Amino acid sequence: xxxxxxxxxxxxxxxxxxxxxxxxxxxxxxxxxxxxxxxxxxxxxxxxxxxxxxxxxxxxxxxxxxxxxxxxxxxxxxxxxxxxxxxxxxxxxxxxxxxxxxxxxxxxxxxxxxxxxxxxxxxxxxxxxxxxxxxxxxxxxxxxxxxxxxxxxxxxxxxxxxxxxxxxxxxxxxxxxxxxxxxxxxxxxxxxxxxxxxxxxxxxxxxxxxxxxxxxxxxxxxxxxxxxxxxxxxxxxxxxxxxxxxxxxxxxxxxxxxxxxxxxxxxxxxxxxxxxxxxxxxxxxxxxxxxxxxxxxxxxxxxxxxxxxxxxxxxxxxxxxxxxxxxxxxxxxxxxxxxxxxxxxxxxxxxxxxxxxxxxxxxxxxxxxxxxxxxxxxxxxxxxxxxxxxxxxxxxxxxxxxxxxxxxxxxxxxxxxxxxxxxxxxxxxxxxxxxxxxxxxxxxxxxxxxxxxxxxxxxxxxxxxxxxxxxxxxxxxxxxxxxxxxxxxxxxxxxxxxxxxxxxxxxxxxxxxxxxxxxxxxxxxxxxxxxxxxxxxxxxxxxxxxxxxxxxxxxxxxxxxxxxxxxxxxxxxxxxxxxxxxxxxxxxxxxxxxxxxxxxxxxxxxxxxxxxxxx
Amino acid sequence: xxxxxxxxxxxxxxxxxxxxxxxxxxxxxxxxxxxxxxxxxxxxxxxxxxxxxxxxxxxxxxxxxxxxxxxxxxxxxxxxxxxxxxxxxxxxxxxxxxxxxxxxxxxxxxxxxxxxxxxxxxxxxxxxxxxxxxxxxxxxxxxxxxxxxxxxxxxxxxx
Ligand code: SF4
Ligand code: SF4
Numbered sequence: 021x022x023x024x025x026x027x028x029x030x031x032x033x034x035x036x037x038x039x040x041x042x043x044x045x046x047x048x049x050x051x052x053x054x055x056x057x058x059x060x061x062x063x064x065x066x067x068x069x070x071x072x073x074x075x076x077x078x079x080x081x082x083x084x085x086x087x088x089x090x091x092x093x094x095x096x097x098x099x100x101x102x103x104x105x106x107x108x109x110x111x112x113x114x115x116x117x118x119x120x121x122x123x124x125x126x127x128x129x130x131x132x133x134x135x136x137x138x139x140x141x142x143x144x145x146x147x148x149x150x151x152x153x154x155x156x157x158x159x160x161x162x163x164x165x166x167x168x169x170x171x172x173x174x175x176x177x178x179x180x181x182x183x184x185x186x187x188x189x190x191x192x193x194x195x196x197x198x199x200x201x202x203x204x205x206x207x208x209x210x211x212x213x214x215x216x217x218x219x220x221x222x223x224x225x226x227x228x229x230x231x232x233x234x235x236x237x238x239x240x241x242x243x244x245x246x247x248x249x250x251x252x253x254x255x256x257x258x259x260x261x262x263x264x265x266x267x268x269x270x271x272x273x274x275x276x277x278x279x280x281x282x283x284x285x286x287x288x289x290x291x292x293x294x295x296x297x298x299x300x301x302x303x304x305x306x307x308x309x310x311x312x313x314x315x316x317x318x319x320x321x322x323x324x325x326x327x328x329x330x331x332x333x334x335x336x337x338x339x340x341x342x343x344x345x346x347x348x349x350x351x352x353x354x355x356x357x358x359x360x361x362x363x364x365x366x367x368x369x370x371x372x373x374x375x376x377x378x379x380x381x382x383x384x385x386x387x388x389x390x391x392x393x394x395x396x397x398x399x400x401x402x403x404x405x406x407x408x409x410x411x412x413x414x415x416x417x418x419x420x421x422x423x424x425x426x427x428x429x430x431x432x433x434x435x436x437x438x439x440x441x442x443x444x445x446x447x448x449x450x451x452x453x454x455x456x457x458x459x460x461x462x463x464x465x466x467x468x469x470x471x472x473x474x475x476x477x478x479x480x481x482x483x484x485x486x487x488x489x490x491x492x493x494x495x496x497x498x499x500x501x502x503x504x505x506x507x508x509x510x511x512x513x514x515x516x517x518x519x520x521x522x523x524x525x526x527x528x529x530x531x532x533x534x535x536x537x538x539x540x541x542x543x544x545x546x547x548x549x550x551x552x553x554x555x556x557x558x559x560x561x562x563x564x565x566x567x568x569x570x571x572x573x574x575x576x577x578x579x580x581x582x583x584x585x586x587x588x589x590x591x592x593x594x595x596x597x598x599x600x601x602x603x604x605x606x607x608x609x610x611x612x613x614x615x616x617x618x619x620x621x622x623x624x625x626x627x628x629x630x631x632x633x634x635x
Numbered sequence: 636x637x638x639x640x641x642x643x644x645x646x647x648x649x650x651x652x653x654x655x656x657x658x659x660x661x662x663x664x665x666x667x668x669x670x671x672x673x674x675x676x677x678x679x680x681x682x683x684x685x686x687x688x689x690x691x692x693x694x695x696x697x698x699x700x701x702x703x704x705x706x707x708x709x710x711x712x713x714x715x716x717x718x719x720x721x722x723x724x725x726x727x728x729x730x731x732x733x734x735x736x737x738x739x740x741x742x743x744x745x746x747x748x749x750x751x752x753x754x755x756x757x758x759x760x761x762x763x764x765x766x767x768x769x770x771x772x773x774x775x776x777x778x779x780x781x782x783x784x785x786x787x788x789x790x791x792x793x794x
Contacts, residue, residue, distance in 0.1 A: 324681075
């Protein structure tokens with residue numbers, strides 16, 4: 021019952037908005053959000069479709085828990101074929117957009133076709149309307165959000181929009197909501213831009229119901245107590261955010277540095293969560309406060325300011341206020357990946373990523389690759405428009421950030437992403453990516469499970485498909501040796517399946533530092549029809565994983581794409597506990613295929629598909 | 636002992652659990668738009684401020700209502716709207732200097748905080764203790780304690 025049982029179909033080519041009943045049979049098999057949206061997407065599109073063609077679709081979807089009082093239940097997912105990867109893309113975002121969509125009475129919105137001119141969708145409860153967005157085209161996410169709220173005369177409206185980078189085809193553009201939350205990866209914002217869809221503005225006042233309110237209150241309260249008592253979700257994340265990891269990962273020698281040439285960054289302490297708490301020369305701190313997404317009792321979000329005297333904001337009052345601060349991934353990609361340890365410059369670059377709507381992970385990693393090309397002399401000052409693109413140059417980083425925001429000059433080149441950029445300049449081996457998507461902040465040589473995670477991730481390199489860091493570093497649910505490859509195939513598969521289920525429920529994956537499916541199943545079960553147990557959720561997750569895999573195979577990927585760049589497979593880590601190690605992917609991958617029930621080429625066997633009801 | 640809601644905005648993370656709990660108590664659905672407590676976000680300052688009715692002793696809303704739909708609950712101190720009597724004239728929404736009584740188009744009545752009959756759900760739901768329900772004559776206790784800590788003998792000796 022916590023599904024609204026309604027979806028909105030928006031045909032941008034014809035300008036029509038139609039309500040449809042949700043396919044409840046599919047909801048029982050794929051739950052919601054990531055799983056259900058992917059099912060719709062796959063049923064309705066040709067896997068060979070060009071991501072930027074009008075025939076690609078883009079789905080925004082909530083899960084059954086979205087909009088309820090469960091902790092972290094504000095999330096929504098964007099599913100499409102990724103502009104960066106050409107693989108299934110599935111990016112989720114917190115903030116307050118998902119719960120508002122649900123409150124407006126919708127489980128999902130399917131966008132199809134392409135508008136002739138820029139438009140935005142205005143959705144106020146059941147009333148949907150496409151509105152001319154020409155006055156917002158060319159505007160940042162921040163200006164668009166503020167402008168739309170003013171136009172609507174409703175400060176309580178919620179907005180998800182793309183910036184200029186999404187309009188101009190930067191391959192890793194994202195969709196930003198609530199100023200600094202984003203469906204960040206794989207270029208979902210680029211697809212939105214290709215449809216001439218600038219934004220969605222929402223207001224929902226209908227209310228969200230659950231199947232069994234009494235059981236639901238019991239289950240969600242029990243869950244909240246577990247989060248409060250857990251040291252990671254109750255202490256670490258609220259205090260330091262995901263930045264709690266910076267020094268930890270660096271010490272274990274798994275901090276990719278200067279385009280993965282090194283695995284430890286000498287400047288890590290300067291860009292860490294602890295640093296954000298230090299008092300600066302002017303008496304302020306980088307960190308203003310922590311903050312929460314809708315319903316979240318963890319509150320990991322960072323709210324930061326750039327020091328007013330810093331070169332990036334000195335004469336620019338619009339950047340002197342507080343905004344979304346550095347998460348670990350951004351601090352890594354903008355920081356150690358580029359060899360930059362000026363935390364104020366990183367904070368500013370992160371502001372620009374949010375303001376202009378592009379993914380800081382792919383951006384930072386692309387700059388890192390470009391810096392290596394520059395130091396090799398392959399890229400020159402002529403290419404960069406005069407930017408001294410050397411590792412460690414903070415000004416070069418922030419200049420690049422502004423250029424990508426406008427998709428201008430060298431910014432357009434950086435907007436290609438590292439795979440296309442390195443290919444263009446004759447060094448494809450220097451792109452630290454899988455399926456053209458850049459790695460996040462964990463070196464696969466120092467945390468072996470993450471190598472398998474990246475190689476097999478359905479959306480290209482990503483930590484959020486199976487965060488084995490939990491087990492290999494933090495010991496959750498139990499400690500495994502980060503340098504060992506034994507047992508990692510099973511670990512990765514277990515994380516992948518559980519994560520797919522959590523992503524499909526509408527919850528934030530950070531709850532799983534404290535929650536297992538034992539905590540989650542009763543919440544889902546009380547919220548919606550059907551029999552939701554640990555087992556049925558795991559099976560649902562496995563089904564979703566295999567469905568995504570099938571899509572990628574149909575899109576043209578093969579087992580050969582389940583690999584890592586040579587640097588991780590051949591060049592040993594130079595320092596730290598992983599010194600002398602390369603990724604043992606070759607040892608893990610065959611076992612992974614086998615326990616997945618896939619053949620030696622990574623194709624799911626007929627019996628596997630039958631068992632999961634996918635044939 | 637009468638109790639009052641005590642709000643400490645410094646602790647608020649903007650999670651809206653209070654709004655969600657309030658709406659669930661009063662409408663049976665999770666619906667922040669129907670909450671009687673509102674959390675305001677001041678984005679550029681990084682501040683969240685929960686705001687609701689303070690249950691004025693001499694309540695303007697109660698005085699203004701022409702049909703006596705707002706009454707005083709002696710036990711909790713709350714000023715409570717009787718839906719059966721409210722005619723939706725909205726005079727109370729004008730009279731309240733703080734904006735905490737509001738008209739609900741769906742019902743044709745006004746709604747305001749009623750302290751949930753003495754068990755305010757916002758305070759229970761708040762994960763950070765930004766909202767607590769405390770002795771109405773001692774809402775300053777926490778601040779007093781904080782200042783007391785700064786003026787103790789040890790600190791004075793140091794200075
Ligand atoms: S843990 Fe962080 S990202 Fe997840 S819902 Fe809470 S504030 Fe948002
Ligand atoms: S529940 Fe508490 S922390 Fe959350 S918004 Fe309300 S007052 Fe703030």
